[in-house]
Amino acid sequence: xxxxxxxxxQDLTARPPGLAARHFKSHSFVIWGILATLIGLGTxxxxxxxxxxxxxxxxxxxxxxxxxxxxxEDAGILSAWVGSLLVILTTAFxxxxxxxxxGLYLEEYAPKNPITSVIEIAVNNLAGVPSIIFxxxxxxxxxxxxALGQSILVAGLTLALLILPVxxxxxxxxxxxxxxxxxxxxLSVGATKWQATQHHVLPxxxxxxxxxxxxxxxxxxxxxxxxxxxxxxxxxxxxxxTQPNQPLSYTIGEVDQLGSPIDPDAMxxxxxxxxxxxxxxxxxxxxxxxxxxxxxxxxxxxxxxxSWSDAIxxxxxxxxxxxxxxxxxxxxxxxxxRPEAEFREAAAAAGLVLLAITLLLNGAAIxxxxxxxxxxxx
Amino acid sequence: MAADRDFTRKRLRFGERLVEGVLFxxxxxxxxxxxxxxxxxxxxxxxxxxxxxxxxxxxxxQWTPLFEDAHYGIxxxxxxxxxxxxxxxxxxxxxxxxxAIYLSEFAGHRTRESIKPTLELxxxxxxxxxxxxxxxxxxxxxxxFIPGLPGFNLLSAGIVMGLMIIPYIASLSEDALRAVPQSMxxxxxxxxxxxxxxxxxxxxxxxxxxxxxAIILGMSRAVGETMIVVVxxxxxxxxxxxxxQQGATVTAFIAQVALGDIQYGTLEYQSxxxxxLALLVFVLxxxxxxxxxxxxxxxxx
Numbered sequence: 211x212x213x214x215x216x217x218x219x220q221d222l223t224a225r226p227p228g229l230a231a232r233h234f235k236s237h238s239f240v241i242w243g244i245l246a247t248l249i250g251l252g253t254x255x256x257x258x259x260x261x262x263x264x265x266x267x268x269x270x271x272x273x274x275x276x277x278x279x280x281x282x283e284d285a286g287i288l289s290a291w292v293g294s295l296l297v298i299l300t301t302a303f304x305x306x307x308x309x310x311x312x313g314l315y316l317e318e319y320a321p322k323n324p325i326t327s328v329i330e331i332a333v334n335n336l337a338g339v340p341s342i343i344f345x346x347x348x349x350x351x352x353x354x355x356x357a358l359g360q361s362i363l364v365a366g367l368t369l370a371l372l373i374l375p376v377x378x379x380x381x382x383x384x385x386x387x388x389x390x391x392x393x394x395x396x397l398s399v400g401a402t403k404w405q406a407t408q409h410h411v412l413p414x415x416x417x418x419x420x421x422x423x424x425x426x427x428x429x430x431x432x433x434x435x436x437x438x439x440x441x442x443x444x445x446x447x448x449x450x451x452t453q454p455n456q457p458l459s460y461t462i463g464e465v466d467q468l469g470s471p472i473d474p475d476a477m478x479x480x481x482x483x484x485x486x487x488x489x490x491x492x493x494x495x496x497x498x499x500x501x502x503x504x505x506x507x508x509x510x511x512x513x514x515x516x517s518w519s520d521a522i523x524x525x526x527x528x529x530x531x532x533x534x535x536x537x538x539x540x541x542x543x544x545x546x547x548r549p550e551a552e553f554r555e556a557a558a559a560a561g562l563v564l565l566a567i568t569l570l571l572n573g574a575a576i577x578x579x580x581x582x583x584x585x586x587x588x
Numbered sequence: 589m590a591a592d593r594d595f596t597r598k599r600l601r602f603g604e605r606l607v608e609g610v611l612f613x614x615x616x617x618x619x620x621x622x623x624x625x626x627x628x629x630x631x632x633x634x635x636x637x638x639x640x641x642x643x644x645x646x647x648x649x650q651w652t653p654l655f656e657d658a659h660y661g662i663x664x665x666x667x668x669x670x671x672x673x674x675x676x677x678x679x680x681x682x683x684x685x686x687x688a689i690y691l692s693e694f695a696g697h698r699t700r701e702s703i704k705p706t707l708e709l710x711x712x713x714x715x716x717x718x719x720x721x722x723x724x725x726x727x728x729x730x731x732x733f734i735p736g737l738p739g740f741n742l743l744s745a746g747i748v749m750g751l752m753i754i755p756y757i758a759s760l761s762e763d764a765l766r767a768v769p770q771s772m773x774x775x776x777x778x779x780x781x782x783x784x785x786x787x788x789x790x791x792x793x794x795x796x797x798x799x800x801x802a803i804i805l806g807m808s809r810a811v812g813e814t815m816i817v818v819v820x821x822x823x824x825x826x827x828x829x830x831x832x833q834q835g836a837t838v839t840a841f842i843a844q845v846a847l848g849d850i851q852y853g854t855l856e857y858q859s860x861x862x863x864x865l866a867l868l869v870f871v872l873x874x875x876x877x878x879x880x881x882x883x884x885x886x887x888x889x
Contacts, residue, residue, distance in 0.1 A: 226780065236784035243690020246683045247703060250758065253751045254710050257717065260725045311614035319611055332618040338805075338875035339868065340812025342839050343625060345846070346864045350628035354852055371621055378618070404607045425712070432714025435814035435839070439846045539716045539815075546720050546819055554724060561717045572712035576705045 261565065265558025273559060278541065282552030287560055290541035293362070294431060296450060296530055297537055300366020301373065301430050303527075306423055309374050313381025313419075318407050337375035344372045345439030353440055360441040362450060363531040368436050373426035380422020384415035417582045421575045428571035432564060434539040450533035451524045461511050476508040486514035538564050629868060632861030639855050645862070651825040651841070653856050660859060662866055664825040668742060668835035669867075671828045672817055675746025676753060676810040681803055683750075684757030688799075691758070692765035693773075693787040704762070707755040715752070719819030722748035727820060734832060740822030743831040749816050753806040760805060764798025764882075765791055801881035808874040812867065814839040838867045 276286025312333070320326040348368040352358045388411050396406035412419075474491070481503035488496040488504070489511040498504060523529055538560060545557035637645070640660045648661025687707075691700050726744035731737045768791050776786040792799065822834025823844050836844070842860045850857050 232782045232785065236782035239784045239787075240690065240694050243686055243694055246686035247690060247707075247758075249683055250687055250710065250751070250754045251703070251706055253754075254706070254713070256725065257713065257721050260721060261717070264724070308614050308617055311611050312618065315608075315611035315615040319608055320615070325616075329615050329618055332622045334879065335872060335875065336618060336621060338808060338871060339625065340814070340839065340871055342812065342814045342842055343629075343864055343868055346842070346861055347621075347625045347628050349846075350632060350861065351624055355628075374618070374621070402601065402604050404604055428712055432712075432716070434714070434716045435818075435843060438843050441846070539714055542720070543716050543815065543819065546716070546723065557720060561720055564714055565717055568712050568714055569709060572709050576708055580701075580705065 268559035304370035309377025345436030376426040384418025636858035676749035679750025688761035722820035760802030804878035
C-alpha cells in the first residue's frame with residue numbers, strides 16, 4: 211500500500227471508510243486457511259479409508275502367514291514382510307553407525323577447512339538426490355561392478371545410503387543443541403575429547419538422534435523405486451531363513467544348470483542330522499537315518515528335513531544376506547499393477563499394513579521430538 | 589610449562605587420534621557416495637553417447653529405445669516430467685501457502701502445535717501407497733467429471749503428487765513466515781492494516797526467499813518422484829501437451845526398463861543411466877537454487 215493510497219483523514223475520530231469490509235475479508239481468510247489445511251489432512255483420511263474399504267477384509271492371520279500366490283484369494287505377505295525385516299536390519303546395521311559417527315565428526319571434530327566444506331556440500335546434496343538415482347548407483351556399482359547380485363545385502367546397502375543424510379542431519383542438530391557448558395565441564399575435569407563426546411554429549415543428544423534414526427528407517431521401509439532397479443523379485447514363494455523340520459533339498463558339489471556334476475569323480479563325505487533320501491547320479495536311491503554319514507559322489511541330490519542346526523545356520527546374516535528377496539512395497543506395487551480386481555484387494559491390504567507401520571514409526575518420532583522440546587530447557 | 593606439556597601429550601594420545609580418524613572416514617563416506625553416483629552415471633552415459641549423438645538426445649522428439657527404428661530423444665520424457673510437476677505445483681503451491689499463512693499468522697498456538705505434526709505424518713506415507721490412491725481413487729473420481737479421461741493419465745498422478753508435497757511446502761514456508769520478526773507485523777498493524785493485509789503485504793514479501801526455496805524443494809521432490817507416475821501415469825513416452833494425456837516421465841521410464849529383463853551393457857541398459865543423469869542435473873540445479881534462497885532468508889534476520 212503506497213502512501214498515495216491512504217486518504218487524508220480530517221476527522222481522526224471517524225472510522226476510516228471501508229474498514230468493516232477489510233476486517234471482514236481478513237476474518238473470512240481464516241475459513242480459506244482452514245479449508246486448505248483440511249485438504250492436506252483430508253488426504254490422509256481419504257487414503258486410509260480408501261485402503262480400508264478396498265482391502266480391510268483381507269487383513270487376517272492367514273494374510274500375514276501365506277506366500278504370494280497366483281490365486282488372489284490365497285495371496286499373502288509372508289515373504290514380503292520377512293524380506294522387509296531382513297533388508298531393514300541390514301540397512302540399520304550400515305546406516306546407523308555411519309550416520310551417527312559422521313554427524314559427530316561434523317559437529318564436534320571437523321576443522322574449518324576445504325575438506326569439511328566438501329563433506330557438508332556432499333551431505334546436503336545427497337539429501338536432495340531422488341531415490342531412483344540411488345537405485346541406478348546400486349545397479350551400476352553393487353550389482354554389476356562388485357558382482358554382489360540382486361541380494362538382501364545390496365538392497366540393505368542401497369537403502370542405507372539413501373537414509374544416511376537423514377541420520378547425519380538429525381545427529382548434527384541434536385549434538386548442536388547440547389550446550390557448550392557440558393563439554394567444557396567434562397574437559398575441565400580431564401576428560402579427553404572423545405570421552406566428553408561419548409559420555410556426555412552423545413547421551414544428551416540421544417533422543418534427537420533416535421528421532422532421526424526412526425524417520426530414516428520408516429522411509430527405508432516404504433521405499434520402492436531403488437529396489438525395483440536392483441531387481442527386488444516380485445514373486446517370491448520361499449523364505450531366506452528357515453525353521454527346523456522344514457523340507458530341505460540340496461545337491462552335493464558343484465553342478466551345472468542341468469544338475470550334472472562338473473567334476474564327476476569328486477567324492478564328498480556327508481553326515482545328515484535328520485533322516486534323508488539320497489538320489490545318486492547313477493540312479494540309485496539310498497535312505498540314511500539321522501546321524502549316519504556316507505561317502506557320496508558329486509551331483510548327489512539330498513532330500514531331507516532341516517535340522518535345528520540348519521535352521522540356526524540359515525538365520526545367520528552371512529547366510530541370508532546373499533539370498534534374493536521381495537519387500538512389502540514391491541509386493542504392493544506388483545499387486546496394484548495386476549489387472550484383476552482381486553489382486554487390488556490384496557494390494558490395498560498390503561498398503562494398510564505398510565501405512566500402519568510407517569505412520570506408527572513417524573508418529574513415535576514426532577512424539578519423541580515434541581516431548582523433547584517440552585522437557586529439556588537448557 | 590608443565591600444564592602445557594600435559595595438554596600436548598593428551599592431544600597426541602593414540603586412542604584419541606584413532607577415534608578422530610574413524611570419525612573422519614565415516615564423514616568422508618558422503619564424498620565417496622556422491623563420487624560413486626557421478627562416476628556410475630557419467631561412465632554409463634558416456635558409453636551411451638558414443639552410440640547416440642548428444643544432439644539427437646537433445647533435439648529428437650521421440651523416445652523409442654525398444655523399437656526397431658530406435659529414437660533416443662529425451663524431450664518426450666522431460667515433457668512428461670514437466671507436465672506432472674506443473675500439475676503438482678498447481679495443487680500444492682496455493683494450498684500449501686494458504687495453509688502456511690493460516691498456521692503462521694492466524695492460527696492459535698495450540699492449533700498450530702497439533703496440525704503441524706499431523707502434516708509431518710503425511711510426509712511419511714510411502715509413495716507406492718500414493719500411487720495406489722492415484723490409480724484407484726483419483727482417476728475414477730476425475731473420470732466422473734472429465735469424460736474420456738484415460739485410465740492412465742498425468743493429471744491424477746500430478747494431483748496426488750501435489751497432495752504429497754503439500755506438507756513440505758506448508759511446513760517449510762511456515763518456518764520462513766515465522767522467521768519474520770514480530771516488530772514488522774506490529775508496525776503494520778499499528779498503521780491500521782488488517783491481519784490479512786499484514787500477512788500478504790508485509791510478512792509474505794519479507795519471507796519471499798524462504799517461501800521460494802520451499803516451493804523449489806517441493807518441485808524437486810515432484811521431479812524425482814517415481815512410484816506415483818509409474819503406477820498411475822502411463823508408460824507410453826510421448827510429447828505431452830495436455831495433462832489429461834498419458835505419458836512417461838524420466839523416472840517412470842527408468843523404472844519400467846528395470847522391471848523388464850535388462851541385459852547389462854546394451855544400449856537400453858545404458859539409456860536409463862543417461863536419463864538418470866539428465867534427471868540428476870535438473871534436481872541438483874533446483875536444490876542449489878533452493879538452498880541459496882533459504883540461506884538468504886536466514887541471513888536477512
